[in-house]
Amino acid sequence: MxxxxxxxxxxxILLAVVALVLATGLIGFAMRDGINFFRSPSQVIAEPPKPTEVFRIGGLVEEGSIIxxxxxxxxxxxxxxxxxxxxxxxxxxxDLxxxxxxxxxxxxxxxxxxxATEILAKHDETYMPKEVVDALKEQGVYQEAGDS
Structure with a gap:
């Protein structure tokens, strides 16, 4: 007995382990196209990604560059x-x-x-996405709102 x-x-226990591994594999497979990595323009120029790779880029729009x-x-x-x-x-x-x-x-x-398939802009005068702030700080360009 x-x-x-x-x-x-x-x-x-074996059935639970197999189910857990299968579920993890299915979740990873489903998310493989849904993850977009962020890159700054310096990173894109230094290591150009493959044309099939979808990613996010951020920074400041250069003055006089909109055509x-x-x-x-x-x-x-x-x-x-x-x-x-x-x-x-x-x-x-x-609009912004x-x-x-x-x-x-x-x-x-x-x-x-x-x-680009999608463009996001800041939503008020002080907000800037964290990734963009980090990339600008890395280049020494970013100034805090109170700095002049």
Missing amino acids: KTLKKRRRVQV RGQGETIYFVVTDGGESVKVAFTGVLP FSENQGMVGTGSYVNGVFE
């Missing part, structure tokens, strides 16, 4: 103070998008141009 009880306990083309595509340059990357975006830009302001874009780096 005791051996049957031990055998059942081992079977239940509105004939169609719906808008071109501009994003910088972190060290390097600059040309960005192409087709669609409607956020402007030059010398922080932005984060999602897309791919193809032939030297970041082709």
Whole structure:
């Protein structure tokens, strides 16, 4: 009787371990396309990603760099103070998008141009995404709101 009880306990434990491993594998498989890594323009220039890789880029929109083309595509340059990357975006830009302001874009780096599928802009005068602040601080460009 005791051996049957031990055998059942081992079977239940093994079944639980297999279920846990299977669930972890399925979650990882489902999330593989949903994770977008952040890169600053300096990181993109230093190690250009593959054209198929989707990632986020952020920094400041360079002054005088916004070019509105004939169609719906808008071109501009994003910088972190060290390097600059040309960005192409087709669609409607956020209302708060402007030059010398922080932005984060999602897309791919193809032939030297970041082709954005989504652009996010700051939502008030003092906010800037943490990743953008970190990248700008790394380049020595970022100043706190009280600094002048």
